[in-house]
Amino acid sequence: MGDVLSIGASIRSARKDAGITQEDLAHLAGVSVRTVRAIETGTGNPSLHAVVAVSDVLGLRLTAR
Numbered sequence: 001m002g003d004v005l006s007i008g009a010s011i012r013s014a015r016k017d018a019g020i021t022q023e024d025l026a027h028l029a030g031v032s033v034r035t036v037r038a039i040e041t042g043t044g045n046p047s048l049h050a051v052v053a054v055s056d057v058l059g060l061r062l063t064a065r
Helices: 002-018 022-029 033-041 048-058
Strands: none
Touching (some): 002 033, 002 048, 022 033
């Protein structure tokens, strides 16, 4: 669960640093606002595809351990 929360926190921080709203990020990534919220808070069960799409918009790279 720690990894999920860490990824969400990184995405939220990058989004805020970029000065965009959850709504803007959702639109740019092609996902719902609810999905962005779920990713940032580590709740729900967003798909890996959604997490990658959101990360790509923000220029973040996901790596496996």
